[in-house]
Amino acid sequence: MSIALQLTLALCLDALLGEPKWLWNRLPHPAVLMGQLVRWLDVTLNRTHVARTTGVVALVVMVTLAGAVGWALSLFGDVVAICAAAILLAHRSLVEHVGAVAAGLRLSDAAGRQAVRMIVSRDVSDAAPQDVARAGIESLAENFSDGVVAPAFWFLVAGLPGIAIYKMVNTADSMIGYRTPRYADFGWAAARCDDVLNWVPARLTALALTLMGGAWHAWAAIRADAALHRSPNAGWPEAALAHSLSFALAGxxxxxxxxxxxxxxxxxxxxxxxxxxxxxxxxxxxxxxxGIVAALFVLGGLQWLL
Structure with a gap:
């Protein structure tokens, strides 16, 4: 089976099942295991006077282990590859978490704030309903790129090793990729690597959202607004979603x-x-x-025919 068809089926499996509690209540989720590895490396290697150097070493360890596990799993055939990729995609969980913010707001302001706390790092303790909604929509755009398009892209490029490495780096960035006294040096390599791995996917996400949202006329404005974001990548899907739906985001x-x-x-x-x-x-x-699934299905069919 071509890798494009594997990815098509993995995306559909993720959209159908998401993250079933019956499974992850019994087994540790790969993201949890990745987080435990990052935490152990942080405790073991994060030394102030050599933090940048040991941060690079930590990144090499993470990438090597993730790539090796991905390669080993790929030896077991199509079914394992499809299931493993589906586990590392996060479309269903994303729309469920963001949908919970909308459902919460319909109940009360407090319920909306409680739901959005699950997906954003900003302080929403006194946020007005419109600010809660904006935070949820921004998270939707950014995490569609980070949690769906980027892992799918790296699976298409490099199979299970590619998606495993991406998820490992992305997990590390979410835990240690901060400009704080503890992580400014130690997390530098992980943060920069995450920026590199997301560079193409973020722009592909923006293109896809712009195409499906019918906002090609606003592409110049999308590019300009994307450059205003403090992240080199997150601004692209956010700007594309904002212009496609005529929303004002960020701020x-x-x-x-x-x-x-x-x-x-x-x-x-x-x-x-x-x-x-x-x-x-x-x-x-x-x-x-x-639209992405349809394009991958066509690509997979063409690969099969040729």
């Missing part, structure tokens, strides 16, 4: 009780976002997912 938000002023993305768009706007964003993500 001011609070971290650790202090309000930080970030520039608006598509500032002329709708700012008073609601739970219904979250539903609209989720619908576009599903539509884009469907």
């Amino acid at each position: 001011p938000r609070s971290y650790d009780g202090a309000v930080q002023t970030f520039p608006w993305v598509n500032g002329a768009g709708k700012r008073a976002l609601t739970s219904s706007d979250i539903d609209t964003g989720v619908a576009l993500i599903w539509k884009t997912w469907g």
Whole structure:
């Protein structure tokens, strides 16, 4: 079976099953194991005077182990490859978590804030409903790139070793890739590697969202707004979703009780976002997912015929 058809089936399996509790209540999820490895390397190697060097060593260890496990699993054939890839994709869990924010807001402001805390790092303890909705939509855009398109891209490029390495680096970045006194040096290699691995997928995500959202006329504005983001990659899917749906995203938000002023993305768009706007964003993500699956199916069919 071609790798494109493997990926097509893995995406469909993930969308169908997501992360079944009956399985992960009995077995440790690969992301949990990756997190445990990162934590052990942090405790073992994070020494202040040589932190950048040991951070590079830690990254090499992580990439080597993840690639080796991915390669070993790939030897067991198509079914194992499809199931393993599905486990490392996160489309179903993403739309469920963001959908929970919309459902929470329909119940109460507090329920909406509680739901969005599960997916964002910003301070939402006093967030207004429109700010909660905006946070949920931004997370939807960024995590569609990080959790779906990027792992799918690296599986298509390098099979199970590729997706395993990507998920390992992405997990490390989420845990140690911060510019804090503890991780500014030790997490530097993981953060830079994550930026490199997400560079192409982030832009592909923006292209896909723009195409499925019918926003080609705004491509120049999307490019300009993407450059305003503090991340070299996260701004692309966020800007594409904002312009496709005429929403204003980014802007001011609070971290650790202090309000930080970030520039608006598509500032002329709708700012008073609601739970219904979250539903609209989720619908576009599903539509884009469907377009990606269809394209991969065609690619796989062509590979089979040729």
